[in-house]
Amino acid sequence: MKSIVLLRHGESLWNKENRFTGWTDVDLTEKGIQEALKAGNVLKEKGYVFDKAYTSYLKRAVKTLNCVLDRMDQDWIPVEKSWRLNEKHYGMLQGLNKSETAEKYGDEQVLIWRRSYDIAPLPLPEDDPRNPRFDIRYKDVPDKELPRTESLKDTVDRIIPYWKEVIFPSLKTSNQLLVVAHGNSLRGIIKYLKNISNEKIVHLNLPTAIPYVFEFNDDLKLMNDYFLGDPEEIKKLMEAVANQGKKK
Ligand SMILES: O=C(O)[C@@H](CO)OP(=O)(O)O
Structure with missing residues:
Protein backbone atom coordinates (compact mmCIF):
# COMPACT_ATOMS: atom_id res chain seq x y z
CA MET A 1 0.00 0.00 0.00
CA LYS A 2 1.25 3.50 -0.84
CA SER A 3 0.49 6.39 1.47
CA ILE A 4 0.36 10.15 1.70
CA VAL A 5 0.42 11.58 5.22
CA LEU A 6 -1.21 14.97 5.71
CA LEU A 7 -0.12 16.97 8.73
CA ARG A 8 -1.33 20.31 10.03
CA HIS A 9 1.46 22.39 11.62
CA GLY A 10 1.89 22.50 15.42
CA GLU A 11 0.37 25.26 17.56
CA SER A 12 1.36 28.73 16.32
CA LEU A 13 1.55 31.98 18.31
CA TRP A 14 -1.70 33.14 16.79
CA ASN A 15 -3.39 29.77 17.41
CA LYS A 16 -2.49 30.36 21.05
CA GLU A 17 -3.83 33.91 20.97
CA ASN A 18 -6.87 32.69 19.00
CA ARG A 19 -6.34 35.12 16.11
CA PHE A 20 -7.22 34.61 12.43
CA THR A 21 -3.89 33.88 10.76
CA GLY A 22 -4.23 32.98 7.07
CA TRP A 23 -1.12 34.12 5.18
CA THR A 24 0.42 35.90 8.21
CA ASP A 25 3.80 34.27 8.79
CA VAL A 26 3.69 33.57 12.53
CA ASP A 27 6.03 31.18 14.30
CA LEU A 28 5.36 28.02 16.31
CA THR A 29 4.97 28.21 20.08
CA GLU A 30 7.07 25.96 22.31
CA LYS A 31 3.99 23.73 22.59
CA GLY A 32 3.76 23.69 18.77
CA ILE A 33 7.38 22.52 18.51
CA GLN A 34 6.69 19.74 21.03
CA GLU A 35 3.56 18.69 19.09
CA ALA A 36 5.60 18.51 15.88
CA LEU A 37 8.34 16.45 17.56
CA LYS A 38 5.66 14.12 18.95
CA ALA A 39 4.23 13.65 15.43
CA GLY A 40 7.76 12.80 14.26
CA ASN A 41 8.08 10.19 17.01
CA VAL A 42 4.73 8.61 16.12
CA LEU A 43 5.64 8.42 12.42
CA LYS A 44 9.03 6.96 13.28
CA GLU A 45 7.49 4.32 15.57
CA LYS A 46 5.10 3.33 12.79
CA GLY A 47 8.08 2.85 10.48
CA TYR A 48 7.38 5.54 7.90
CA VAL A 49 10.19 6.27 5.44
CA PHE A 50 9.24 9.24 3.29
CA ASP A 51 10.44 9.57 -0.28
CA LYS A 52 9.62 13.26 -0.42
CA ALA A 53 7.88 16.00 1.57
CA TYR A 54 5.87 19.04 0.53
CA THR A 55 5.11 22.15 2.51
CA SER A 56 3.98 25.77 2.20
CA TYR A 57 5.90 29.07 2.21
CA LEU A 58 4.83 29.73 5.82
CA LYS A 59 7.25 29.08 8.68
CA ARG A 60 4.79 27.33 11.00
CA ALA A 61 4.48 24.55 8.41
CA VAL A 62 8.13 24.58 7.34
CA LYS A 63 9.37 24.37 10.94
CA THR A 64 6.87 21.63 11.79
CA LEU A 65 8.18 19.62 8.84
CA ASN A 66 11.77 20.18 9.99
CA CYS A 67 10.92 18.98 13.53
CA VAL A 68 9.18 15.88 12.16
CA LEU A 69 12.06 14.96 9.84
CA ASP A 70 14.58 15.63 12.59
CA ARG A 71 12.82 13.20 14.92
CA MET A 72 12.65 10.62 12.14
CA ASP A 73 16.30 11.14 11.16
CA GLN A 74 15.04 11.82 7.64
CA ASP A 75 16.23 15.44 7.38
CA TRP A 76 17.95 14.51 4.13
CA ILE A 77 14.86 13.78 2.02
CA PRO A 78 13.89 16.12 -0.83
CA VAL A 79 11.46 18.84 0.24
CA GLU A 80 9.42 21.00 -2.11
CA LYS A 81 7.83 24.23 -0.93
CA SER A 82 4.93 25.85 -2.71
CA TRP A 83 2.85 28.96 -2.03
CA ARG A 84 -0.09 26.86 -3.27
CA LEU A 85 -0.04 24.91 0.02
CA ASN A 86 -0.39 28.12 2.07
CA GLU A 87 -3.32 28.53 4.44
CA LYS A 88 -6.61 29.98 3.19
CA HIS A 89 -6.14 33.75 2.98
CA TYR A 90 -8.32 35.29 5.70
CA GLY A 91 -8.50 38.81 4.19
CA MET A 92 -9.50 41.55 6.61
CA LEU A 93 -10.01 39.03 9.42
CA GLN A 94 -6.26 38.36 9.68
CA GLY A 95 -5.03 39.42 13.12
CA LEU A 96 -8.48 39.65 14.72
CA ASN A 97 -9.33 37.53 17.75
CA LYS A 98 -11.83 34.81 16.76
CA SER A 99 -14.05 34.87 19.86
CA GLU A 100 -14.10 38.70 19.93
CA THR A 101 -15.16 38.59 16.28
CA ALA A 102 -17.94 36.16 17.28
CA GLU A 103 -19.04 38.58 20.06
CA LYS A 104 -19.29 41.33 17.44
CA TYR A 105 -20.80 39.51 14.45
CA GLY A 106 -22.27 36.34 16.02
CA ASP A 107 -21.16 32.69 16.08
CA GLU A 108 -23.02 31.91 12.88
CA GLN A 109 -21.31 34.60 10.82
CA VAL A 110 -17.89 33.52 12.10
CA LEU A 111 -18.71 29.90 11.23
CA ILE A 112 -19.51 31.07 7.68
CA TRP A 113 -16.21 32.93 7.40
CA ARG A 114 -14.23 30.04 8.87
CA ARG A 115 -15.87 26.99 7.39
CA SER A 116 -18.32 27.72 4.54
CA TYR A 117 -17.23 26.53 1.12
CA ASP A 118 -17.77 29.57 -1.03
CA ILE A 119 -18.01 32.68 1.16
CA ALA A 120 -14.83 34.71 1.67
CA PRO A 121 -14.15 37.39 4.31
CA LEU A 122 -13.72 40.99 3.10
CA PRO A 123 -10.51 41.36 1.06
CA LEU A 124 -7.47 43.38 2.10
CA PRO A 125 -7.38 46.68 0.19
CA GLU A 126 -5.05 46.60 -2.83
CA ASP A 127 -2.57 48.99 -1.15
CA ASP A 128 -2.58 47.19 2.25
CA PRO A 129 1.04 46.38 3.20
CA ARG A 130 -0.17 42.82 3.95
CA ASN A 131 -1.17 42.33 0.29
CA PRO A 132 1.03 39.36 -0.76
CA ARG A 133 2.15 41.28 -3.88
CA PHE A 134 4.45 43.34 -1.61
CA ASP A 135 6.09 40.20 -0.15
CA ILE A 136 9.29 39.13 -1.90
CA ARG A 137 8.56 35.43 -1.44
CA TYR A 138 5.69 35.69 -3.93
CA LYS A 139 7.65 37.63 -6.55
CA ASP A 140 7.36 34.80 -9.10
CA VAL A 141 3.61 34.35 -8.67
CA PRO A 142 1.52 36.26 -11.25
CA ASP A 143 -0.30 39.10 -9.52
CA LYS A 144 -3.73 37.89 -10.61
CA GLU A 145 -3.14 34.58 -8.80
CA LEU A 146 -2.25 36.20 -5.47
CA PRO A 147 -5.25 36.40 -3.11
CA ARG A 148 -6.28 39.29 -0.84
CA THR A 149 -8.95 37.02 0.67
CA GLU A 150 -10.19 33.49 -0.05
CA SER A 151 -13.15 31.21 0.42
CA LEU A 152 -12.34 27.50 0.81
CA LYS A 153 -13.34 27.16 -2.86
CA ASP A 154 -10.68 29.72 -3.86
CA THR A 155 -8.14 27.79 -1.78
CA VAL A 156 -9.16 24.51 -3.44
CA ASP A 157 -8.89 26.14 -6.88
CA ARG A 158 -5.24 27.07 -6.31
CA ILE A 159 -4.23 23.95 -4.40
CA ILE A 160 -5.77 21.10 -6.39
CA PRO A 161 -3.86 21.83 -9.64
CA TYR A 162 -0.66 21.50 -7.57
CA TRP A 163 -1.96 18.29 -6.00
CA LYS A 164 -2.90 16.81 -9.39
CA GLU A 165 0.17 17.92 -11.30
CA VAL A 166 2.93 17.63 -8.71
CA ILE A 167 2.18 15.79 -5.46
CA PHE A 168 -0.09 12.97 -6.58
CA PRO A 169 1.86 11.95 -9.74
CA SER A 170 5.00 11.55 -7.65
CA LEU A 171 3.25 8.70 -5.82
CA LYS A 172 3.72 6.61 -8.99
CA THR A 173 7.43 6.39 -8.25
CA SER A 174 7.25 6.64 -4.44
CA ASN A 175 5.68 4.74 -1.57
CA GLN A 176 5.29 7.35 1.16
CA LEU A 177 4.90 11.10 0.88
CA LEU A 178 4.43 13.74 3.57
CA VAL A 179 2.49 16.98 3.14
CA VAL A 180 2.75 19.52 5.98
CA ALA A 181 0.34 22.40 5.58
CA HIS A 182 -2.55 24.18 7.28
CA GLY A 183 -6.03 23.61 8.72
CA ASN A 184 -7.91 24.91 5.70
CA SER A 185 -5.49 24.12 2.88
CA LEU A 186 -5.60 20.49 4.10
CA ARG A 187 -9.40 20.62 4.42
CA GLY A 188 -9.41 21.52 0.72
CA ILE A 189 -7.26 18.50 -0.17
CA ILE A 190 -9.32 16.17 2.05
CA LYS A 191 -12.56 17.46 0.50
CA TYR A 192 -11.19 16.63 -2.92
CA LEU A 193 -9.78 13.19 -1.97
CA LYS A 194 -12.90 12.02 -0.12
CA ASN A 195 -15.39 13.85 -2.30
CA ILE A 196 -16.94 15.57 0.74
CA PRO A 207 -6.27 19.36 15.08
CA THR A 208 -2.65 20.56 15.05
CA ALA A 209 0.13 18.05 14.34
CA ILE A 210 -1.90 14.82 14.25
CA PRO A 211 -0.80 12.71 11.24
CA TYR A 212 -3.68 11.87 8.89
CA VAL A 213 -2.83 8.89 6.67
CA PHE A 214 -4.32 8.30 3.20
CA GLU A 215 -3.59 4.86 1.73
CA PHE A 216 -3.68 4.11 -2.00
CA ASN A 217 -3.41 0.81 -3.88
CA ASP A 218 -0.98 0.28 -6.77
CA ASP A 219 -3.54 1.80 -9.17
CA LEU A 220 -3.48 4.90 -6.91
CA LYS A 221 -7.07 4.38 -5.83
CA LEU A 222 -7.84 5.68 -2.32
CA MET A 223 -8.44 2.64 -0.08
CA ASN A 224 -8.38 3.91 3.48
CA ASP A 225 -7.83 6.99 5.63
CA TYR A 226 -7.22 7.34 9.35
CA PHE A 227 -5.57 9.53 11.98
CA LEU A 228 -2.59 8.23 13.95
CA GLY A 229 -3.64 8.69 17.56
CA ASP A 230 -6.29 8.02 20.15
CA PRO A 231 -9.74 8.61 18.53
CA GLU A 232 -11.27 10.02 21.74
CA GLU A 233 -8.44 12.49 22.19
CA ILE A 234 -8.59 13.50 18.51
CA LYS A 235 -12.36 14.06 18.79
CA LYS A 236 -11.77 16.42 21.73
CA LEU A 237 -9.04 18.29 19.85
CA MET A 238 -11.36 18.70 16.85
CA GLU A 239 -14.14 20.08 19.07
CA ALA A 240 -11.69 22.54 20.61
CA VAL A 241 -10.77 23.82 17.13
CA ALA A 242 -14.47 24.22 16.27
CA ASN A 243 -15.05 26.15 19.52
CA GLN A 244 -12.28 28.67 18.78
CA GLY A 245 -14.75 30.59 16.62
CA LYS A 246 -17.45 30.90 19.28
CA LYS A 247 -18.27 33.57 21.85
CA LYS A 248 -16.66 32.99 25.23
O1 LIG B 1 -6.57 31.29 11.51
C1 LIG B 1 -6.32 30.50 10.58
O2 LIG B 1 -5.60 30.77 9.63
C2 LIG B 1 -6.96 29.11 10.61
C3 LIG B 1 -6.00 28.03 10.92
O3 LIG B 1 -5.29 28.22 12.09
O4 LIG B 1 -7.93 29.10 11.60
P1 LIG B 1 -9.40 28.55 11.46
O5 LIG B 1 -9.42 27.26 12.23
O6 LIG B 1 -10.23 29.62 12.13
O7 LIG B 1 -9.74 28.40 10.02
Missing part, protein backbone atom coordinates in the same frame (compact mmCIF):
# COMPACT_ATOMS: atom_id res chain seq x y z
CA SER A 197 -19.94 17.80 -0.02
CA ASN A 198 -19.87 21.60 0.43
CA GLU A 199 -22.29 21.17 3.36
CA LYS A 200 -20.36 18.43 5.17
CA ILE A 201 -16.96 20.09 4.86
CA VAL A 202 -18.22 22.82 7.25
CA HIS A 203 -17.90 20.30 10.09
CA LEU A 204 -14.33 19.14 9.47
CA ASN A 205 -11.87 20.69 11.94
CA LEU A 206 -8.28 19.48 11.86
